[in-house]
Amino acid sequence: MNRAWRRWWRTLACGMLPLGMGAAMATPNGVPPGIEARVRAQGPVIDVPGTKTLYEPLLAKQPREGVRRTTGLAYGSDERHRLDVYAPEAAAPGPRPVLVFVHGGGFVRGDKADRDNAGYFFAREGFVTAVPNYRLGPKHRWPAGAEDIASVLRWLRQNAAEFGGDPQRIVLMGESAGAAHVAAATLVKRFHPPEGLEIVGAVLVSGVYNARLEALARRQFGIATPDPRNEAYFGPDTSAWGAMSTVDLVDAAPFPILLTYAEMDPMQMQVQAGELFARLVSRHGFSPDLHVVRGHNHLTQVYSINTGDESLTRPVLEFLRGRTRPAE
Numbered sequence: 001m002n003r004a005w006r007r008w009w010r011t012l013a014c015g016m017l018p019l020g021m022g023a024a025m026a027t028p029n030g031v032p033p034g035i036e037a038r039v040r041a042q043g044p045v046i047d048v049p050g051t052k053t054l055y056e057p058l059l060a061k062q063p064r065e066g067v068r069r070t071t072g073l074a075y076g077s078d079e080r081h082r083l084d085v086y087a088p089e090a091a092a093p094g095p096r097p098v099l100v101f102v103h104g105g106g107f108v109r110g111d112k113a114d115r116d117n118a119g120y121f122f123a124r125e126g127f128v129t130a131v132p133n134y135r136l137g138p139k140h141r142w143p144a145g146a147e148d149i150a151s152v153l154r155w156l157r158q159n160a161a162e163f164g165g166d167p168q169r170i171v172l173m174g175e176s177a178g179a180a181h182v183a184a185a186t187l188v189k190r191f192h193p194p195e196g197l198e199i200v201g202a203v204l205v206s207g208v209y210n211a212r213l214e215a216l217a218r219r220q221f222g223i224a225t226p227d228p229r230n231e232a233y234f235g236p237d238t239s240a241w242g243a244m245s246t247v248d249l250v251d252a253a254p255f256p257i258l259l260t261y262a263e264m265d266p267m268q269m270q271v272q273a274g275e276l277f278a279r280l281v282s283r284h285g286f287s288p289d290l291h292v293v294r295g296h297n298h299l300t301q302v303y304s305i306n307t308g309d310e311s312l313t314r315p316v317l318e319f320l321r322g323r324t325r326p327a328e
Helices: 003-013 033-042 048-059 112-124 144-163 177-187 211-216 230-234 238-244 267-284 313-323
Strands: 067-074 082-088 096-102 128-132 165-175 201-205 257-264 289-297
Touching (some): 067 112, 082 144, 112 128, 128 144, 165 313, 177 201, 211 230, 211 267, 230 238, 257 313
Parallel strands (some): 096 165, 165 201, 257 289
């Protein structure tokens, strides 16, 4: 029995099988062994300064050549309504597909500059990539994030061609709080642009989709009271959170979705990925793809982008390329 299978059986025997592990074992995930060992030793934590140091040496050497970066473009009136565009410099036979990558930050922090690795990576893979900021809590509460993503989508429909992008082939991708905003903006019709959603897909990485659940299960999930993350965005009255929970608001027509979460994500992210997947399939006629990012926690999976670690980007690129091929 090889090492991977021994680890699987030990996990099963201890009653700690992570969500999704019952499927076939994944191929080698590409996490540098030294980093994976430290991630596993840390466990399912969200420690921004401590976790970022794991990938800083690799991010310092990330490839950036062949990409034209344009920063600080306004897509709205607020000071946070700014985005950066990363466009491939090489000539192409036609317009390129467009990817929007929305950063996380627990609804209260985060900046597009912290995700330049995603901008450079996906541009080098042939996508015109927009990385926006959006309004943050507690100054701006739900549904500010979803509204801002809708504004980014409208802006790209009008301006993507300027950067060589195809406004008819846009994919929205978000991680953590960014995934929550992308999910709301796409799955709830009230946030769609007047002309309709008209995207070719969405990628949701370790998001929050059921605020009410997080309020009711703080003990089980180890969430603090008061909750500095959710209360800042959804407000202090937790009885109102059900009306802000995307899983209960889905009314969009089915479109392609990739749902992912990290093997060592906090439990609430794993549970909510499973819940959203189940609701979309059993109640709304969707057929999302579902992927577990092995060897990573909530943050390292995103820091790994553009470092040679393909744990997250491999399944994302497979999804993107399957949905963004030009019509023949």
